[in-house]
Amino acid sequence: MSVLSLQSVSLAFPADRDSHQTRLVLDGVTLHLASDEFIAVIGRSGSGKTSLLNLAAGFLKPTSGRISVDGVDIAGPDADRAVVFQDDALYPWLNARDNVAFPLKLRGIAKRERRLRANGLLAKVGLENAGAKNIWELSGGMRQRVGIARALASEPRFLLLDEPLGALDALTRARLQQFLLKVWSDSKTGALLITHSIEEAILLATRVVVLAPNPGRIVADIPASFGRQLLAGKSLPELKDTPEYRRLHDGLTGLIHADAEEDAA
Amino acid sequence: MTINIGTMIPAAPTAPVDVAVEAQQPKRSFGTLPISLATIAVIIAAWSLASAYGVVSPLFLPSPWTVLKAIHGVAVNGFVDSTLAQHTFASLLRIFAALAASIVIGIPAGLAIGTSRIGKGILDPIVEFLRPLPPLAYLPLIIIWIGIGEASKITVISLAMLPPIILSTAAGVKSAPADFINAARSFGATRLQILLQVILPSAIPSILTGTRIALGAGWSTLVAAELVAASRGLGFMIQSAAQFLVTDIVIAGIVVIAAIAFLLEILARLLERWFVPWAAHR
Structure with missing residues (x-):
């Protein structure tokens, strides 16, 4: 602990x-x-x-x-210590999956592994079908869930x-x-x-x-x-x-x- | 964020106005295009009439039809050893070589200005010295330094394109939202990762806008540089035609230059939409 x-x-x-x-x-x-x-x-x-x-x-x-x-x-x-922001702070140049995978990319994890883990996290937040979506296509609630999945990806x-x-x-x-x-x-x-x-x-x-x-x-x-x-x-x-x-x-x-x-x- | 004075007026009076504006939008979808087209038609008509009734001597103002024939003639038979396509190609080659050079130099320079106090301290005076200078003012010096060949023209055009690219990159870097950077920091990003994976991408819309402005600046510099020293190119074609008083080719060259500048602008806008579709949703 x-x-x-x-x-x-x-x-x-x-x-x-x-x-x-x-x-x-x-x-x-x-x-x-x-x-x-x-x-x-x-x-x-x-x-x-x-x-x-x-x-x-x-x-x-x-x-x-x-x-x-x-x-x-x-x-x-x-x-x-991963942060989830009020204004989600998702990167608009990345789709939902790549946003979630972003902390993994920073750690140099290979692309296939990143994709796999990001998909798992998206499923965890109930967005398994939204991975390829652009950020601006998501509702406020979905964006926050992506933000939470992204924070979890860094395994804080x-x-x-x-x-x-x-x-x-x-x-x-x-x-x-x-x-x-x-x-x-x-x-x-x-x-x-x-x-x-x-x-x-x-x-x-x-x-x-x-x-x-x-x-x-x-x-x-x-x-x-x-x-x-x-x-x-x-x-x-x-x-x-x-x-x-x-x-x-x-x-x-x-x-x-x-x-x-x-x-x- | 843009703050519109209009939005600061109390809500009640503006609400009906907003509704009215929105209701009008479908009707206004043509915008000013019909008016602009009519304006162009009127100018060409006046031009035709003026030359048809001999108001102005054809030596000064050949008719639109003569100019069209001149464009066709230059395209098929050429003028001073080169066809229109060759002149145009020579000019485009210079502009794109200069664009490549100024992007390769300008983006790192802009990043340095936007992210580092030392970078800003070193580069700011150089950019601010260069920016207000008319390129033709330093063209003779560049020719003394590196001769009259392609290199000097490309250098001058690059110098004209650099300030908008550097300044827009720096502005884009500074406008990267603090939350974007903090998010990356809280996921353990290094400074270099933040620069390349957060700050640079979020600056790209601004960089592309700067590139569009640079293309405009570069294009006008190019034509001017070719007027002074070249053996091929649209600027050279105009200059040679003017020496022989072949006014229809002078005007034909101007029309082609304007058309290409217009096409470059459209190309740049298409690239923006293609590269940064998210910029519109920010």
């Missing part, structure tokens, strides 16, 4: 172009993600959610603090999901949440999901982390078990009707909301 660790991580950006003043985006964030966990990070805009993911991915370097995988400090982005230990379902319509989103849950439980990778949706966080995650803004910091880290219950076959309406679900939902809403009032005051 691997662990991705952020220890007392702070991040400051220059406040504006010409001054030497800085704005603190994240303040002393400590978070450990084990490879059998699914952590959802919620928080209002400006709470540093995406910065947190960019730090974990290695796209940004922390101003202070340590980021490590199994005790080894990360030097930057690497194949053990951690999946970093930057609001991947944020731009989808409600129905597609609900379907892809279940799909994401299944992919996560099949692939044995740790997942870090950035999301705006409290419901999505509760339903998918084994832990829900709440970030408060100005500066971004963790104000709650709450275990959840609804994802496992969903996987065990419980129906969604049944789950949402339980007192546990409602209590968690209300509690998280309160946390995010309270913080908003404090801001306004």
Whole structure:
């Protein structure tokens, strides 16, 4: 089992172009993600959610603090931490299959083997017939599934999901949440999901982390078990009707909301 | 991303306008083509009338029919030792040799400007010095340096084609979406892999646009270079005809040059559609 660790991580950006003043985006964030966990990070805009993911991915370097995988400090982005982007970031000059095979190509795997593995991954995300399709011929939901298959192709230990379902319509989103849950439980990778949706966080995650803004910091880290219950076959309406679900939902809403009032005051 | 001022007007008033525009689209599918064709017809008619009624001496303005006959004559019998096909071929050979040279030099140079501070520092002043210079200004110098043969003409045309190719490559490199690059990084790509497999492909639409502009610049430089020093080529044909006051061949040459420039433009657009069908869907 691997662990991705952020220890007392702070991040400051220059406040504006010409001054030497800085704005603190994240303040002393400590978070450990084990490879059998699914952590959802919620928080209002400006709470540093995406910065947190960019730090974990290695796209940004922390101003202070340590980021490590199994005790080894990360030097930057690497194949053990694959990212799925909100705007899918699929390459339009490659068809769906070649997009999925892209991480394999980077590793110098032969063309036939790449094709085979990409087809397998496409089947896994329910797109076995879409391999030859151009990216722009796919719907938003299909594109995100290709994006997830591509991330899985690099056989990461951690999946970093930057609001991947944020731009989808409600129905597609609900379907892809279940799909994401299944992919996560099949692939044995740790997942870090950035999301705006409290419901999505509760339903998918084994832990829900709440970030408060100005500066971004963790104000709650709450275990959840609804994802496992969903996987065990419980129906969604049944789950949402339980007192546990409602209590968690209300509690998280309160946390995010309270913080908003404090801001306004 | 383009930001249209029109889209910033509050939604309510614009919505009906948008609907109206869309509803008109099928009717407007011909665009401005009929108007343009009519304009050309009027110009040719005026030209015919002017020469038919002797408003202008045929020495200055031969009739359209005479020009057509001149094109036919040059095509069959030739002019100054070469047929029209040979003149055209000589010109096209130069332009494509120069195009190949400027692509081979221009794309790596553009990549260097777009991706490296040192590359930009070194190459920017050279490109910015070259770009505004009219090629005919340095043609005499090039002839002093490398003589009057093919090499000097191809060099001058390449120099005229280089800036648009370099600058469009650099612009394409800079416009590669950050997510595209970050995605590759998160899959463990090396810097070289990112350059060749992410940045270069995403810059290709811009490079092709630059190449189209370069072809235009190269073509006008070519004709000018041939006016000065050549023994074959469309520019040379015009220049020789002008010395003998064979105005119909001068005009015939101009018409052929315009027609080829037009065809090159169409060819470049076809290549764009063929090579980067995804550019339209970005």
